[in-house]
Amino acid sequence: MTDGRDRVFDDRTPGVEHQESTANFLSYTAGLGLAILLTIVSFVVSQTHLLWPPGIPVGLLVLAFAQIGVHLVFFLHLGSGSDNTNNILALAFGVLIVFLIIAGSIWITTNLYENMMP
Amino acid sequence: MTIATIETVPTGVPMELARGRGGGGPAPKRIVVAYGFWIFILSDIVMFSGLFAAYAVLAGNTAGGPTGRELFNLRNVFIETMCLLFSSYTCGLGALSAERRQPGRFLVFAALTFVLGAAFLAIEASEFAGMVEKGAGPGRSGFLSAFFTLVGTHGVHVTSGLIWLIYLVAQVIVKGLRAAVLRRLLCWSLFWHALDIVWVGVFTLVYLMGDFR
Numbered sequence: 001m002t003d004g005r006d007r008v009f010d011d012r013t014p015g016v017e018h019q020e021s022t023a024n025f026l027s028y029t030a031g032l033g034l035a036i037l038l039t040i041v042s043f044v045v046s047q048t049h050l051l052w053p054p055g056i057p058v059g060l061l062v063l064a065f066a067q068i069g070v071h072l073v074f075f076l077h078l079g080s081g082s083d084n085t086n087n088i089l090a091l092a093f094g095v096l097i098v099f100l101i102i103a104g105s106i107w108i109t110t111n112l113y114e115n116m117m118p
Numbered sequence: 119m120t121i122a123t124i125e126t127v128p129t130g131v132p133m134e135l136a137r138g139r140g141g142g143g144p145a146p147k148r149i150v151v152a153y154g155f156w157i158f159i160l161s162d163i164v165m166f167s168g169l170f171a172a173y174a175v176l177a178g179n180t181a182g183g184p185t186g187r188e189l190f191n192l193r194n195v196f197i198e199t200m201c202l203l204f205s206s207y208t209c210g211l212g213a214l215s216a217e218r219r220q221p222g223r224f225l226v227f228a229a230l231t232f233v234l235g236a237a238f239l240a241i242e243a244s245e246f247a248g249m250v251e252k253g254a255g256p257g258r259s260g261f262l263s264a265f266f267t268l269v270g271t272h273g274v275h276v277t278s279g280l281i282w283l284i285y286l287v288a289q290v291i292v293k294g295l296r297a298a299v300l301r302r303l304l305c306w307s308l309f310w311h312a313l314d315i316v317w318v319g320v321f322t323l324v325y326l327m328g329d330f331r
Contacts, residue, residue, distance in 0.1 A: 014156050014308060028210040035203055039321075043196055046326040057327055064322035068315050075210055075311045087156060094160035098167040105171035 014076045014087050031074025038067040148301055155305040159312045162275075166316050169268040170323060177328065179260035186261070186328030189254055191245070195325045198241050199317065202276075205234035206314040213307040219295050228287050231310070235280050242273050265324065272320055275313050282306055 042063045045051050051059045072078045078087055144150075177186070212227030246266070249255065256266035286306055289299050 014152060024214055025211070028207055028214070031210075032203065032207045036200070039196075039199055039203065042322060042326060043192065046329065047192070060322050060326050064318050067318050071206070071311060071315050071318070075206055075314070076308065086153060090153075090157055090160055094163055097164050101164070101167045102171045102174065106174050109175045 014078050027074050027077070031070055034070045034074070035067055038063055038070065042067075148297075148304070151301045152304050152308065155308055159308055163312065163316065166268075166271070166319070169264075169271055170319060173264040173268045173324060176260040176264040181259035181261075183259040183262065184252070184254045186265075186324070189249055189252075190325050190329050192325060192329060194241055194245060195321055198238050199321050201234045201238040201241070202314050202317050205231045205238070206311055208234065209307050209310045213303060216290075216295055216300060216303050221290060221295055224290065224295070225287065228283060228290075232280060232283055235276055235283075235310075239273060239276055239280070242269070246270070269320060269324065272313065272316055275316070279306070279310055279313060282309070 042060055045056060045059050045063065072091075078084060078091065145153075208227045208230040212224050212231060215221075215223035215227060246269075249262075254262055256263050283306065286299070286303055289302065293299055
């Protein structure tokens, strides 16, 4: 179990790419390029009227999610490989909690504000 | 499922024999350590989500004080973002050199990562100092309390990441790139990438949403 076949059985871990080194360097560089592109688009969208103005917050959110996805895939190497299941499951649970805390807080407090005396 | 069964499988390994699915024995230490640290990072992000929620709720409560539009300088924020993004990139390349046992290259990338992270912190510190000078300190309004807590907590994380990096570079110089040091480096690079992910949330929700036209 110590030869090359050992790798086949290994789980994967975030941050480690089990591929040849060139693919690795390329993956970081591609991630950097995509992240820069998404950042620039975010800043441009927020400062201009390229997007329909009431849609800007939604556009910014979509761009942020896209960039987080780029970071996860290209920098943390969280792909959809079958041996990545544990990492993805933990991430999915984290995302659920984050969503509950943020959306729940905004929902409850907005409701409280609406019921406040003016 | 025994080891003997596994040994007789030449190629095309069945899914149920993969580690983490009940076969093939326990996972290597490296995988276990990184998975545990991944859980820590996710819990850290859950903590940040509480601060994000507080900011989202309090962003409009300026109590007659300055708003984000009057305070934020998007040019600086863009430079900060690029610093952190490029430091994430050099951190990745540094981790790559460490994996390939190239201590010289690793040290160069670690130095670059440190400089970029320190530049980020310097810009952030001058931004905070300028705001406090204008009378827009954390005590001015609910919006500013939430702002300083959220962005400041991220800054504290970056600071501790830089201190941790110095400590790891010293370990690499003294002990070399042995397995235990590599595991610590892996945890650190996960931490650093995670900080960049949190920053994506910060610059979008705090700076861009607070200042779009």
